[in-house]
Amino acid sequence: xxxxxxxxRKYPRVFNARVPFWQDLHNHYSNPKGLxxxxxxxxxxxxxxxxxxxxxxxxxxxxxxxxxxxxxxxxGSKESLHADFMEVWDEYQSLKTExxxxxxxxxxxxxxx
Numbered sequence: 001x002x003x004x005x006x007x008x009r010k011y012p013r014v015f016n017a018r019v020p021f022w023q024d025l026h027n028h029y030s031n032p033k034g035l036x037x038x039x040x041x042x043x044x045x046x047x048x049x050x051x052x053x054x055x056x057x058x059x060x061x062x063x064x065x066x067x068x069x070x071x072x073x074x075x076g077s078k079e080s081l082h083a084d085f086m087e088v089w090d091e092y093q094s095l096k097t098e099x100x101x102x103x104x105x106x107x108x109x110x111x112x113x
Contacts, residue, residue, distance in 0.1 A: 003110045004102030011095050013088045015113075019073040021088075029099075029111075039092075041071060046089055053082040 008015040016022050025038035045068050048059040069075065074084050102109040 002107050004105065004107035005110045005112055006095070006098050006102070008111055008113050011091045013091045014095055016073055020071045021073070039096075042089065042092060045072070045085070049082055049085045053078055 014022060014025070021038050021041065024041070025036070028036045028038060048063060049065075049068060051057045051059050052063075052065060065078075065081070068085075069081075072085065072088050074081060074088070076084055099109060
């Protein structure tokens with residue numbers, strides 16, 4: 001079986017070993033059982049960040065923007081948060097597409113740095 005090599009340096013907003021988002025993503029890809037917690041948090045956070053930055057709404061009573069910033073390693077003000085978050089979103093979508101190409105080609109996926 002051939003290897004499909006994916007260089008994680010192409011995805012600096014997603015790949016960071018100290019960030020909880022990457023840790024959850026790596027755990028899922030290392031042992032793909034059940035829900036992909038990282039992707040679930042990304043989807044929910046996209047909705048939540050959009051509500052907070054564009055409409056000024058807290059998605060629910062216990063929601064804190066600092067939790068989102070910590071989970072995705074984001075910094076900055078309300079004005080820059082949505083753009084920064086969307087960079088993470090876009091990079092993740094690109095990585096996911098690249099991984100799916102390898103899976104569809106029935107190749108062994110190898111993540112490198």
